[in-house]
Amino acid sequence: MRKSLFGFMTILLGMMLLTVACSKGDTNIAIGPPASETNSVSKIILGAYGLEKGDYKEYQEGFGDAADGVQDGNIDISIGILGLPAASIESLQASVGDVVMISLSDDAIAKIEETSGYRRHTIPKDTYDFLESDVETVTAxxxxxxxxxxxxxxxxxxxxxxxxEKASENTHAQAKQMILENALRGAEGLPIHPGAKRYYEEQGLTVDNPVAELIADESSRKNEFILGTGSQGGTYYPLGGEMASIWNKYIDGINVTNTETGASVENLSSIRDGHMDLGMTVHVPALQAVNGEAAFEGNEVPNAAFIGHIYPEVIQIVTRESAGIKSFEDLK
Structure with a gap:
């Protein structure tokens, strides 16, 4: 009897070990679309925990599709760069009722700050109904x-x-951030558009940025302009749509069309290549673009200039209680 019990326990233990071994690398993480800043910063975050390809399965999805995957149970963790609060996260919680937001460790945040332009940010627990405590993350x-x-x-x-001056007509929650006091946030180190500089200085702001040189001339201005935003499930696309509508309403002779894209990196590359006129982006890849660094090494963007701050971007990492993941350390 003892031998039989011992044999059974040995088999059970073996099965448990096999399950653990098979589960390593099976966690599905949505890291953002290719050529997006979400994709880039996701790899920085995972690298701060010592996680590499093979430690997880990456899904290069926009946040809307990623949220659907989390809802369906096909994606375990979704990483997004979003405004606070994010409607897509509120919608996900309304659908599943068990959303968990993952905090970053102090060590991970320190490593991220050392290797990128992102800085520590605390998401207050009253930002979302489902939060039980503040969440530590990074922002740009x-x-x-x-x-x-x-x-x-x-x-x-x-x-x-x-x-x-017309931000009050924009109904998106993040539009309240487009105020004069915030206008130069994220501009550090970037060339500024001379027209934007002139406006901000008229309003009493001090602008220390280098001034971009223009090829564009008002006498040969075209009528149709393209604004690169992001995925429909994120913040850029709906916010950019309202920005475009307001520009079209108040600026004579132009029509700005917002288009869905992979966001930051794609928008900057498209400006460089002449496929877009305006692009929404995180300030970190914008700096990399004008300096020819990181994803833009050997392919710098010399023809892009800062026009204005839009809103603070906050890294928000969500999973579900049913996934059983509390931290990225659980994936090691």
Whole structure:
């Protein structure tokens, strides 16, 4: 009897070990679309925990599709760069009722700050109904960059002016961040569009940025402009849609069309290549783009200039209680 019991326990233990071994690397993590800043910062975050390919399965999804995957149980963790609060996260919680937001450890945050332009940020527990405590994460700034090939001096002025002075007509929650006091957040180190600089200085702001040189001329201004945003499930797309509508309403002779993209990196690359006139982006890849670093090494973006701050971008990492994951350390 004892031998039989011992044999059974040995088999059971073996099965448990096999299960653990098989589960290593089976965690499905949505890290953002290719050529997006979400994709880049996700790898920085995972690297801060010593996690590499093979330690998890990556899904290069926009946050909307990723949230659907979390809801369906096909994705275990979704990493997004979103405003606070994020409607997509609130919608996910309303659907499943067991959303968990993952905090980053102090050690991981220190490593992220050392290797990127992201800085520590605390998400207060009253931001979402499902939070039981504050969440520690990192943040950057969403900004608007414009092409120096197609956005002339006067148009740059009008774009910046309208962003600030007509933001109250934008119904998106993040539009309240587009105020004069915030206008130069995320501009550090970037060339500024001369038209935007002129507007901000008229309003009493001090602008120390290098001034971009323009090829664009008002006399040959086109009528149709493209604004690169992000995925429909994120913040950029709906917010950018309202920004475009307000520009079209108040700036004579232009029509701005917002388009769904992979966000930051794709938008900056498209400005460089002449496929877009305006692009929403996190300030970190914008710096990399103008300096020819990271994803832009050997492919810098010399024709993009800062036009204005949009809102603070906060890394928000969600899973579900049913996934049983409390920290990235659980994946080691």
């Amino acid at each position: 700034y969403a900004i608007l960059m414009g092409s120096t090939d197609t956005i002339d001096d006067e148009l740059g002025y009008e774009l910046a002016k309208t962003m600030i």
